[in-house]
Amino acid sequence: MTSTQSNPIDPVTLTVIDNFLTSTCRDMGVTMMKTSYSPIFNESLDFSCVIFDPDGQMLAQAEFCPSQIGTVKFTVTWTLDELGLDGFEPGDVVVHDDPYRGSGHVPEHMMLKPVFYNGKIFAFVANVAHMSEPGAKTPGGLSGDATEVFQEGLLLPPVKIRSRGKDVPDIWKIILANHRTPKVTYGDFRAMLASLDLAEARIIELLDTYGEELVREASRQLMTISERRMRAEIAAIPNGVYSFEDAIEDDGIGTRDFPMRLRLSVRDDDIIADFTGSAPQAIGPVNAIYAVTASAVYNAFLHLTDPTIPRNEGCYRPFTIIAPPGTIVNCSFPAPVAGGNTETSPRITDMVFGALQQAIPDRVVASCGGTSSPFLFGGTDPRTGDLYAHFHFEGVGWGGRKGADGNDMVVTINGNCRNTPVEVFETRYPAFLIDSYRLLADSGGPGQWRGGLGGERVLTVQNEVTVSALLNRMKTDPWGVLGGDAGSRGGLWFRPDANSEWRTFVDAFGTRSPSKFSGITLESGNQVRIVMPGGGGYGSPADRDPALISQDIENGFVSIERAERDYGFQAGMGER
Amino acid sequence: MTTKGHEGSWVTIDVGYVDPQRRSCALCGRPLARRIWRENVEGHMREFCEPAHVALYRDYWLPLYGAGAATASSEPRLPT
Numbered sequence: 277m278t279s280t281q282s283n284p285i286d287p288v289t290l291t292v293i294d295n296f297l298t299s300t301c302r303d304m305g306v307t308m309m310k311t312s313y314s315p316i317f318n319e320s321l322d323f324s325c326v327i328f329d330p331d332g333q334m335l336a337q338a339e340f341c342p343s344q345i346g347t348v349k350f351t352v353t354w355t356l357d358e359l360g361l362d363g364f365e366p367g368d369v370v371v372h373d374d375p376y377r378g379s380g381h382v383p384e385h386m387m388l389k390p391v392f393y394n395g396k397i398f399a400f401v402a403n404v405a406h407m408s409e410p411g412a413k414t415p416g417g418l419s420g421d422a423t424e425v426f427q428e429g430l431l432l433p434p435v436k437i438r439s440r441g442k443d444v445p446d447i448w449k450i451i452l453a454n455h456r457t458p459k460v461t462y463g464d465f466r467a468m469l470a471s472l473d474l475a476e477a478r479i480i481e482l483l484d485t486y487g488e489e490l491v492r493e494a495s496r497q498l499m500t501i502s503e504r505r506m507r508a509e510i511a512a513i514p515n516g517v518y519s520f521e522d523a524i525e526d527d528g529i530g531t532r533d534f535p536m537r538l539r540l541s542v543r544d545d546d547i548i549a550d551f552t553g554s555a556p557q558a559i560g561p562v563n564a565i566y567a568v569t570a571s572a573v574y575n576a577f578l579h580l581t582d583p584t585i586p587r588n589e590g591c592y593r594p595f596t597i598i599a600p601p602g603t604i605v606n607c608s609f610p611a612p613v614a615g616g617n618t619e620t621s622p623r624i625t626d627m628v629f630g631a632l633q634q635a636i637p638d639r640v641v642a643s644c645g646g647t648s649s650p651f652l653f654g655g656t657d658p659r660t661g662d663l664y665a666h667f668h669f670e671g672v673g674w675g676g677r678k679g680a681d682g683n684d685m686v687v688t689i690n691g692n693c694r695n696t697p698v699e700v701f702e703t704r705y706p707a708f709l710i711d712s713y714r715l716l717a718d719s720g721g722p723g724q725w726r727g728g729l730g731g732e733r734v735l736t737v738q739n740e741v742t743v744s745a746l747l748n749r750m751k752t753d754p755w756g757v758l759g760g761d762a763g764s765r766g767g768l769w770f771r772p773d774a775n776s777e778w779r780t781f782v783d784a785f786g787t788r789s790p791s792k793f794s795g796i797t798l799e800s801g802n803q804v805r806i807v808m809p810g811g812g813g814y815g816s817p818a819d820r821d822p823a824l825i826s827q828d829i830e831n832g833f834v835s836i837e838r839a840e841r842d843y844g845f846q847a848g849m850g851e852r
Numbered sequence: 853m854t855t856k857g858h859e860g861s862w863v864t865i866d867v868g869y870v871d872p873q874r875r876s877c878a879l880c881g882r883p884l885a886r887r888i889w890r891e892n893v894e895g896h897m898r899e900f901c902e903p904a905h906v907a908l909y910r911d912y913w914l915p916l917y918g919a920g921a922a923t924a925s926s927e928p929r930l931p932t
């Protein structure tokens with residue numbers, strides 16, 4: 277078949293090929309979920325799966341972790357640029373986690389495999405996944421007081437973990453010797469490899485069915501269609517310059533805030549998201565690398581636009597992200613970056629909504645709770661003598677939006693991850709028993725459409741455990757939009773036993789920050805209380821339907837006192 | 853991406869493992885791996901991630917911030 281550049285492929289064939297590629301990415305994810313060892317894979321689904329062409333253009337992705345889906349574009353293009361296409365042979369798999377080569381943060385490992393067809397590379401299949409143990413200075417990584425990327429885990433530039441279909445033992449040995457939980461890493465890596473093998477087989481099946489030329493041309497046309505549709509969505513936003521400012525509160529080392537400034541220009545069907553004027557990079561681990569900042573902007577626009585636009589490279593072409601090096605939104609080596617991907621990323625996505633509230637008031641969302649609430653822990657399992665490590669994260673309230681209250685206790689907007697069920701958490705890890713896990717009344721920001729509720733979890737230590745934290749929104753509010761009020765802030769507390777008073781970690785252990793620290797040892801009987809922030813409200817609380825306020829009171833989501841104070845509610849108002 | 857109408861050229865640098873070069877696009881700040889677009893803008897040789905960012909550097913960045921406030925690699929190191 278000759279070039280079909282001027283011949284549009286019929287929509288049915290295009291749709292079949294697009295769906296085949298997308299469902300291949302979904303099946304890659306299911307493979308990882310079903311075969312991995314760690315709950316962060318098989319319960320939380322903290323991974324993403326993608327297909328690229330040899331030029332580094334994203335052909336397809338599945339609906340996994342938004343922060344990774346945007347970031348992996350940079351991880352893959354860096355890898356292809358650094359190694360060159362000549363560097364790949366059939367059966368090779370490259371592993372990579374270096375943030376200063378485009379990885380989101382050190383725990384996120386990317387594996388990439390070329391798909392050869394008729395002796396040439398037709399595509400690359402890749403997955404990126406958060407390893408529960410990256411070999412950082414404290415168990416689970418995300419050490420809240422790290423001051424260099426070297427403290428955040430073993431840095432891997434793009435290297436082959438498999439060469440011509442065979443494991444490269446030296447690379448495996450180095451990685452497994454540096455992770456506290458080699459068996460878990462081994463199992464999770466095998467799951468990632470199986471996912472790549474499945475994708476490779478599927479793509480070859482597609483090429484056998486439709487032929488190389490047609491699939492290549494269909495991919496090109498699908499990217500063009502996505503770009504055209506995304507540009508049409510942007511063109512519907514009034515031209516203008518829209519600004520917004522927010523901040524990351526402390527960095528685990530000092531107590532000052534780090535302002536972030538966004539100047540968002542809508543120029544016909546192009547967007548420039550300019551972060552010039554944002555704070556210089558932090559000493560502590562709240563810095564975002566360029567790819568994370570870009571990914572957070574893409575994430576916002578994928579929320580604001582038609583979800584049926586095929587998710588490929590074309591979606592991203594209308595965007596230019598300007599992030600000056602050496603700042604909190606594009607830090608320079610060797611600054612630590614772990615929280616950039618978990619904390620700064622959702623803040624940036626929310627800032628896009630904040631900036632656009634005047635331009636497209638019907639589509640924006642108020643701020644979400646804006647923290648992944650990373651709480652890391654590890655120790656020795658008395659049942660086996662093995663070391664264990666876990667990255668525990670929590671949901672938050674999401675912002676209210678026109679026509680709906682915010683989601684309650686859903687993992688923050690960059691994650692799309694699930695929480696780990698209490699039973700799995702307690703069975704897998706001998707560290708804690710969970711005393712309570714609940715929604716918190718009055719935590720959602722008042723508004724015509726209320727912010728989603730935050731929550732609370734109380735843990736009792738069962739066996740000595742080392743904990744770290746990297747939380748946010750303990751000092752700054754999850755803001756409302758268009759007259760909506762802020763959601764409640766989060767918190768992190770400690771007490772020696774169930775009969776004592778709750779204290780901050782600063783009071784109890786002398787940490788510099790109440791929300792960001794690492795390597796604190798807790799003993800049996802100690803308790804930890806994690807409070808997750810609520811979401812901001814949308815529109816004036818005075819405009820809320822009294823029947824909804826009544827319902828909130830009945831459900832225990834809003835107290836009568838707060839209903840009276842925030843909404844001017846009086847008994848009988850909501851009766852139908 | 854098109855290079856039509858541009859005066860610059862693509863340069864490929866070595867990836868140094870002993871002395872890694874850390875460079876970024878003069879417009880967007882994106883870190884650059886090996887392939888770099890180099891072009892003279894208003895008397896200064898600048899490095900970009902793609903030719904399209906030269907135009908934005910001229911049309912967006914310079915009028916707004918001026919040449920003195922370069923975002924990124926204001927005076928790039930020469931390729932080795």
Ligand SMILES: [Zn+2]
Nearest residue numbers: 877880901905
């Ligand atoms: Zn650039």
